Amino acid sequence: MEKIRYERPVIFKMNTGLMNKFGTKTNNEPVTHIESVPVKSMLSQYGSPLFVISEKQIRRNYQNALRIFKTRYPKVQFAWSYKTNYMNAVCRIFHQEGSWAEVVSGFEYEKALYNNVPGNKIIFNGPDKTDEELIKAAKNQSLIHIDHYDELYSLIRLSDEHNLKPRVAIRVNMDTGIYPKWDRFGFNFENGQAWNALTRIVNSENLQLVGIHCHIGTFMLSPNAYAIAARNLCELAWSVKERFGIMVQYLDLGGGFPSTNTLKGSYLPGTDTVPSIDQFADAITDVILTYGFTQDELPLLILETGRALIDDAGYLLGTVLATKRLSDGRRATIMDFGLNSLFTSLWYDHKISPAQKNTNQTEDMVMFGPLCMNIDVVRESINMPMLQKGDQVVVHRVGAYNMTQWMQFITLRPNIILIDNENETHIIRKAETLEYIQSQEITPEHLK
């Protein structure tokens, strides 16, 4: 006789009181496949935990965002934000689609060159650029976005010394009505610093002013903030045109569009609350198109969107190591991935699905990672089927920042695989080994 499917015995105290009007149906549908590839087979072939990236989803996201902007504005260029995910395979998908590179360090700049991005299609942002890096970027005709006066004067000096004609823009910070106001990067708009910096560039002998840049924040939930930013950049561009007779070639509105992840503390899931890319595109393009530039003068609109293009193309697959009960009666589930690999669990209540059919019974639980550290919490409270040791789960929307901000801490970082357009899987970053980690260490002779 066939035995009945087992489910752990469980008892709940029934509470009376008002219903929670924000309560939503718990969605615990199992996710057994990603792009037609079984989760179980990926985990058995590549080990657990495992990061999975869908090439199809990246291309869908990119083409969708490009279509949204191009149907509203004639000249649009995306530049892939390397810090969001600089796996070479990921960068190359974006570059194949037509994306330039947006980098914020010499390391990322070299990665972009390695990925065959022509120098003049690399945007070099950030406060940290050495003299050597500035010289190289200037020689390559990259777009150097100046962050502070020290950098501006370094560039003027280096241009004189090395007879360079760097193509530059300034990063502008401003009050767009959002909190916190980002004012640590670039030159301030309201107090006139940005205008002074632009004037200094135009009056320099060698620097070519080609654009104006801003990046007003991250995970922005207000399209109107982009409208304000676009208006301020247009005002600067207009003033440069009026005063110096130079029309800048581009306005770079930076990144910051949110993904549909749910920020911690949100009442409703991100899928219900996050504005669509269409709304951001409307806000930005309406301002530029109606500002007063002639058709010929309209600047190229550059966007450095990262998170919104990659987050939902990334998954983290993992396995239950153990379940236990805490002293206050709560169920605890210990996973084989934690803060070390899923850095974004500090910001998001990630959606996590079971990877196998479980019974309909669910329970609230705390989901911990495997680290022997109290802070290693993946979800403070999540309603899941009654998981048991060996069960597998899928964490959604992990494509942004995890594969760049993850930590080699206590344990080793896992494989990352790519599911290509034909649903073939490829390792794009090998799991770390003890030898790999120790190869950078040197033990002094007297300690051997």
Place this chain on the structure above:
Amino acid sequence: MRVRKNIATSEEGFLFNPTIGDSFSTNAIGAEIILMLKKDTSLREIADFICDKYDVDRSLFERDLEDFSAQLKEFSILE
């Protein structure tokens, strides 16, 4: 390990403690175990019965039964 005499139970897994007014619900397997406990069935016999009827490894069920009975004690359902 016995279920308190004043606890009302149903076969569907609903429990009521009339002394303090608390009510509880269990899943199907939980209801089966509570009914067996009411009949003074030993934990070993419960494990034999469940492992025979359900597709479960005995060591896993023993861990789960340990946890379940701890919960029953916590809720003052067991004496």
